[in-house]
Structures are given as C-alpha cells and as structure tokens.
Amino acid sequence: MxxxxxxxxxxxxxxxxxxxxxxxxxxxxPVVDDAAPVRHGAHTGDGDPERSPDSGGAGHAGHAGDSEQEAPPAxxxxxxxxxxxxxxxxxxxxxxxxxxxxxxxxxxxxxxxxxxxxxxxxxxxxxxxxxxxxxxxxxxxxxxxxxxxxxxxxxxxxxxxxxxxxxxxxxxxxxxxxxxxxxxxxGAFDPQPVPAPSTTAETDGYEVKLVGALRPGAARALKLTVSRDGRPVTDLQPYLGAYGHLVALRYGDLAYLHVHPNGEPGDGTTRPGPTVTFTATAPSTGTYRLFLDFKHEGKVHTAAFTVRAGGAAAEGETAEEAPHESSGAHGH
Incomplete structure (x- = not known):
C-alpha cells in the first residue's frame, strides 16, 4: 500500500x-458520496501524532527528524x-x-x-x-x-x-x-469544493477520529479510532487482510499514496480496534483526502478526511516515534 x-x-x-x-x-x-456529512470543528494535526522510526516502515523513506527527506514517488x-x-x-x-x-x-x-x-x-x-x-x-x-x-x-x-x-x-x-x-x-454537473480539513468524520452512525499529520518526505503514523454511540468499537473485522484499509489522494492532480497498515489480524499483537494505525509519507506539501475503509458487523464503511501536509511541523505534532509494530507493516 x-x-x-x-x-x-x-x-x-x-x-x-x-x-x-x-x-x-x-x-x-466502500462508498463515499458528496452528500456525506463533514465536520469542520477540528484542525488537522490535533492531538499528539506519533512519528515513525527512521526506517520509515513498510519501505517508505523518511526520518523522525524535522528535516524533509526524499519522498517516495506518488x-x-x-x-x-x-x-x-x-x-x-x-x-x-x-x-x-x-x-x-x-x-x-x-x-x-x-x-x-x-x-x-x-x-x-x-x-x-x-x-x-x-x-x-x-x-x-x-x-x-x-x-x-x-x-x-x-x-x-x-x-x-x-x-x-x-x-x-x-x-x-x-x-x-x-x-x-x-x-x-x-x-x-x-450530463449536468454540480461543482463542489473539496471538503474543509477536519480530524473527525461520521459515517453510517460511526465516528472516526484522526490523530496524526502528513509530512512531506517523512514517514508519519496516522491513528484512526472508531466509535459508535460514544463507545469504542473493539471488534472490527478483517477487511482486505487488515482491520482497516487507507487510501490517500492529493488534491490537484489526484496523486495516489501508498499507505501501509501497521500489523495485521492474527499476528498476536494487533488488536481489532478501536484504533487502526497506518504509516504514510506525503510526496509534497498540499491538501490530501484520506479514505478509511473498515468492516464491522459484516458491513464495510468508509470515513473520509481532508488534511493538509506542510513543510513545518503540524500544530500539536511531537517527536514521539511510531509504535514498533510499524516495522512489520505490509505493502499495499
């Protein structure tokens, strides 16, 4: 990925x-429609995003330092x-x-x-x-x-x-x-702007919160936590070999990012929720859309986020490294 x-x-x-x-x-x-509700109260990078180790995880180049590294091709x-x-x-x-x-x-x-x-x-x-x-x-x-x-x-x-x-x-x-x-x-078309940045998404009665920030040329951990009716969902089901599947697209040219899940079902350490962690590297500054697919009670749902990747550290970003499980991430 x-x-x-x-x-x-x-x-x-x-x-x-x-x-x-x-x-x-x-x-x-999974499906995301233009009519899906989008919440705009939060800012990208809220919380304490974790950083991945110097290895970048899953084949991505990047270091935990603040300097930008060469990004993988989109x-x-x-x-x-x-x-x-x-x-x-x-x-x-x-x-x-x-x-x-x-x-x-x-x-x-x-x-x-x-x-x-x-x-x-x-x-x-x-x-x-x-x-x-x-x-x-x-x-x-x-x-x-x-x-x-x-x-x-x-x-x-x-x-x-x-x-x-x-x-x-x-x-x-x-x-x-x-x-x-x-x-x-x-046919007739209806112009729509890209949704505003937010770290909270609602889909089919579920709420998904994002902690983490995309950084150009540096691998970072993105943590997505799923809840329903205010309660954490701890029994996610495997979907496409993981508890979550994440696709990232860059606004402007729709560059496709390979995003890698950390851990997998049955490895003895990865829990079935409520949090699913990924490692991603942004190839450049700009606006991105993240689409998380997850499966619960036999149905696949999709949560969508708009985030911005910038050259400077995002607000709230810390120097913490991503969990060691990122070293075992598998490719897309």
Missing amino acids: HAGLRITAYAAALAATFGTAYGVGQGIG GGLQISEGGYTLDLGTPRLAAGRTTDLRFTIRGGDGRAVTAFRTEHDKELHLIVASHDLNTYRHLHPTRAADGTWSIPVALPRAGGYRVFADFTPEKKNAENLTLGADLAVS
Whole structure:
C-alpha cells in the first residue's frame, strides 16, 4: 500500500471545471458520496501524532527528524509505467446509465496480462474518485480469461474522474504498480469544493477520529479510532487482510499514496480496534483526502478526511516515534 483541479463534463466538450459524480455497481466496496456529512470543528494535526522510526516502515523513506527527506514517488499519475499500461476500454460514460466499466492491463508486448499476485485478498484494487475528491469508490472488478476486467457502474452525475488500477503482476521481482486514467461522464454537473480539513468524520452512525499529520518526505503514523454511540468499537473485522484499509489522494492532480497498515489480524499483537494505525509519507506539501475503509458487523464503511501536509511541523505534532509494530507493516 503505500494546480487547480480540472474536472470536465463530456457534454461540455470536456471544458467545464469541478464536477461531482458517483458510481454504483456490483462488486463495489466502500462508498463515499458528496452528500456525506463533514465536520469542520477540528484542525488537522490535533492531538499528539506519533512519528515513525527512521526506517520509515513498510519501505517508505523518511526520518523522525524535522528535516524533509526524499519522498517516495506518488502513484496513479501515469497511464503507463514499468512496462505496463492501463488500457481503459470505457473512457466515457453517459450519466444515469448502468454500464460495464472495462479495462485491461497490458504488458510491453501489448498483450493483456492475465496473471496477478493476490495482495490484500484481491488480484487488483480499482479506485474511482471524482476530481474534486468528494466522491470515492473502492471496487473489485472481475477478470475474464482473456485479461479483460469489468464491473457494472452507474454514474448519475456528469464530471471528471480518475480511475486507479493497483496491482502486482505475477512475475519474478515484479513491483506493485498504480496506474491511472481519466474517465468522463456526460450530463449536468454540480461543482463542489473539496471538503474543509477536519480530524473527525461520521459515517453510517460511526465516528472516526484522526490523530496524526502528513509530512512531506517523512514517514508519519496516522491513528484512526472508531466509535459508535460514544463507545469504542473493539471488534472490527478483517477487511482486505487488515482491520482497516487507507487510501490517500492529493488534491490537484489526484496523486495516489501508498499507505501501509501497521500489523495485521492474527499476528498476536494487533488488536481489532478501536484504533487502526497506518504509516504514510506525503510526496509534497498540499491538501490530501484520506479514505478509511473498515468492516464491522459484516458491513464495510468508509470515513473520509481532508488534511493538509506542510513543510513545518503540524500544530500539536511531537517527536514521539511510531509504535514498533510499524516495522512489520505490509505493502499495499
């Protein structure tokens, strides 16, 4: 796991900005809609965020000191990388119509890739996000024998989206890749600003609080605590091989960050809540959206946060190191 924003409506010749849309289809994981409530009372970095050890955890570069280090490259900004290409067979959709979103991962020879490693319980993770980052979908499409992936999706609002394919080819020494491609949807659109920064999110009757701060070029621990009706949730269920799954996207270009969970179910030390800890490194200053997926009582829920990563230490940030469990984090 590891600059204005332009969103264009297909009906307007891809020239309008800031559109919002959402997708619904079979195999859909967690969902965040633009209508979800957002609380703005808290500031990013409240509390005492913990810092990760010098190793950075899970392969991320970075040190616990205040000086910035070289950040790991962000994913999703390229349609081709490492000899692989995301071939989006459905680059545009009509609003209000259920359509199969189809795509193929092609190798350097142009042939469709049909062998992938299973990571976080899936061969491939598909993320669809609106360019204003109000809407987020984590999907798990089905792969046909010829290497074509597909999933039914309905997008009732016009706007621009970014489609991310997160995968690792089944090949010796192959590395995890996140490729990205643009998706346009025709129809009326409703411009929305990115939600204001907050360290508290509410979803489906749950409240999730964030402690931690993204730092450019430095690995930091992000601690998310889940409660319901004022009581901590201590019986989270594994989802995609962890008690939580976190995706971070940078506002402006939708750069995709690989965020790594610390510990895993059954390792003898990681508890099933209420707190789930991740290690993340921001590649630059800027505004980011964090999307936490967690499973409880058989259902997957998503909590979304807007945070800002700056060059200086965030308000309330201390020099504490992240828990030692971060050294055992597994990749996305």
